[in-house]
Amino acid sequence: MHYTSSADNDKQHHTLLMAEDDPHDAVLFSTMLKQASHCEYDVVCVNNMQNTLDALQKNDYAALILDFNLSGTTGLENVRQISTQHPDLPIVVLTGVDDESCAMESLQLGVQDFLSKNRINAEIFTRSIKYALERKYIEQQLKRALDEAANRNLQLRELAKKDILTNLPNRSYFSEIAECAISRAEKSGYKIAVLYFDLNQFKNVNDTYGHSVGDQVLQTMASRVTQALRKDIVVARVGGDEFVVLVEQLEDGALAYSVAKKILAAVSSPIMLDRACITLSPSIGIATYPESESVDSLLRHAYIAKTEAKDKKDHFVHFYTKQLESLYQRQLAIEKQLPAGLTQKEFSLRFQPIVDSQSQRVIGMESLMRWHNRVLGHVPPNEFIPIAEWSDIIHQLTEFALVESLMLAKQFATEAMPLEKIAINVAAKQFCDNSFSKRFIEIAREQNVPLSNICIELTEGQIINNINQCRAQLEAFKSHGMKIALDDYGTGFSSITHLKQLPIDIIKIDRSLIDGLDNEPKNLALTAGIIEMAHRMNMTVVAEGIERPEEVTVLSDLGCDHLQGYFFGKPMTDVELVSMLSHQRDTTCPQSNT
Numbered sequence: 001m002h003y004t005s006s007a008d009n010d011k012q013h014h015t016l017l018m019a020e021d022d023p024h025d026a027v028l029f030s031t032m033l034k035q036a037s038h039c040e041y042d043v044v045c046v047n048n049m050q051n052t053l054d055a056l057q058k059n060d061y062a063a064l065i066l067d068f069n070l071s072g073t074t075g076l077e078n079v080r081q082i083s084t085q086h087p088d089l090p091i092v093v094l095t096g097v098d099d100e101s102c103a104m105e106s107l108q109l110g111v112q113d114f115l116s117k118n119r120i121n122a123e124i125f126t127r128s129i130k131y132a133l134e135r136k137y138i139e140q141q142l143k144r145a146l147d148e149a150a151n152r153n154l155q156l157r158e159l160a161k162k163d164i165l166t167n168l169p170n171r172s173y174f175s176e177i178a179e180c181a182i183s184r185a186e187k188s189g190y191k192i193a194v195l196y197f198d199l200n201q202f203k204n205v206n207d208t209y210g211h212s213v214g215d216q217v218l219q220t221m222a223s224r225v226t227q228a229l230r231k232d233i234v235v236a237r238v239g240g241d242e243f244v245v246l247v248e249q250l251e252d253g254a255l256a257y258s259v260a261k262k263i264l265a266a267v268s269s270p271i272m273l274d275r276a277c278i279t280l281s282p283s284i285g286i287a288t289y290p291e292s293e294s295v296d297s298l299l300r301h302a303y304i305a306k307t308e309a310k311d312k313k314d315h316f317v318h319f320y321t322k323q324l325e326s327l328y329q330r331q332l333a334i335e336k337q338l339p340a341g342l343t344q345k346e347f348s349l350r351f352q353p354i355v356d357s358q359s360q361r362v363i364g365m366e367s368l369m370r371w372h373n374r375v376l377g378h379v380p381p382n383e384f385i386p387i388a389e390w391s392d393i394i395h396q397l398t399e400f401a402l403v404e405s406l407m408l409a410k411q412f413a414t415e416a417m418p419l420e421k422i423a424i425n426v427a428a429k430q431f432c433d434n435s436f437s438k439r440f441i442e443i444a445r446e447q448n449v450p451l452s453n454i455c456i457e458l459t460e461g462q463i464i465n466n467i468n469q470c471r472a473q474l475e476a477f478k479s480h481g482m483k484i485a486l487d488d489y490g491t492g493f494s495s496i497t498h499l500k501q502l503p504i505d506i507i508k509i510d511r512s513l514i515d516g517l518d519n520e521p522k523n524l525a526l527t528a529g530i531i532e533m534a535h536r537m538n539m540t541v542v543a544e545g546i547e548r549p550e551e552v553t554v555l556s557d558l559g560c561d562h563l564q565g566y567f568f569g570k571p572m573t574d575v576e577l578v579s580m581l582s583h584q585r586d587t588t589c590p591q592s593n594t
């Protein structure tokens, strides 16, 4: 096309094609144009439709001036044919007969102007050509802009479907794919499985090696898992280190387990990087359609199952069940209420007496947390403590327990009934925080209670996750004279190695071993063994959960040092404990509250 830009319109030289079978008109109109435009327009003339098409094929014309009545052909048909073959060519139609309807139809077919030969003059004609070129140019620009925008939108839409780091589908695109899969499954009757997995310890990778290594690890995992699975299985990245996998056409949802095993193998083999060799493992949750009936519920249920797999630790994969859902809902409700519990001062402490097995006098107490929430009612510590550990709330709870317990201990000391042992339960997470022991000791000092009377209770399961850091913190406590008790001994690991490695002073034998001790030879043998071993290692033994006098007799005979349980007193309020202790102080007889 000769025509290049609107600004050039006035100056440029344009070659126009004129299709006119009347030689007289051809000379007349081309001369009119040339003269009026001061030779801006050059005009090439042809005299029939075929020549017009040939000329347009061979050369590039700025516009076509078309006689509507070329002999042998119909005007509208000519217009239609030319504008279809040359959609970018501006066309101005000249006609000898004024026909409004032909004019309208031609304009609708894309003709720029429709002029009557009878009313034409040089000015009208040149203006018409000029505007035709101008309009066509603007039309083309507009079309190009629209095409580009459409193209860009298409690219953006493609981009919006992908996760930039791994090039895998993202969450929203995965949902679209899963939606289609559900429609297919509805018809075919096959099942669908969604496997939701993340990488255990991935946070450590970022913390230790930095985010660029973290990104490399995620990319490697993405490509490994994709390659390990069948082509028709969709793998998507839905968040930080979280991926989902969609498996269709399953006869049985349990078959998804084999996919989980492939993910396990792909994720677990070590990643060799320049600076490190990293080995990770996945936690995988599985939900199936039609049991989970929508994309949202498939994702949510698989996520819940993944959380369960992570909590259980002994297995890398977990299938979603209804019970899991209600457990999860309850956990969420507790998590939501915990901050309000603190601000509303809904937490309180109960104190359970600990007695000396020989004298049967109260020599200590264990502080146990209680929570009555205005929405959930009474929530037992076994439920809310692990959830409080997810957040920083556990720090505030421990601090609360420590301060309240020490204030009570101070009161006992001033009232001549001092306790030699104030036991505080401490959660695992707090041992990961290096400032924890410092803060704990600070608070204890502020309350002016001898540090050697304070005993920290923690379970083995908690220590095991981070044994080195735990050891350092425990040493710090110990160096200030505090005592460390290993709680719930006899359940879970009960490792002798831990007893050797860690600075433990006290072993608390779990209730499950004490229960029916006098009738259960195995429990008796185990308890006797633990007491014997602990004493040889210079440790004190406390037996928990004593409910019957027979258990007291057996344990005393075995030489267990301290006893704790409903037999001596349930966890009680400070007022009740004060009354119990003052009664003990004022009497010489050993105390028991059967």
Ligand code: C2E
Binding pocket: 352, 367, 368, 369, 370, 380, 381, 382, 385, 397, 398, 401, 425, 426, 427, 457, 487, 488, 511, 544, 545, 546, 547, 564, 565, 566, 567, 571
């Ligand atoms: P734990 O430290 O093993 O506490 C002993 C639990 O056994 C207490 O349950 C106590 O009420 C119960 N118990 C004591 N004697 C008997 C008995 O003779 N028979 C029976 N059936 N049960 C007895 P509780 O108070 O529900 O606490 C449960 C767990 O919650 C505690 O187990 C401890 O792990 C945790 N917990 C409680 N308070 C706190 C706290 O302030 N901080 C932390 N981190 N954990 C706490």
Ligand code: CA
Binding pocket: 366, 425, 457, 487
């Ligand atoms: Ca305890």
Ligand code: CA
Binding pocket: 487, 488, 508, 510, 544
């Ligand atoms: Ca215990």
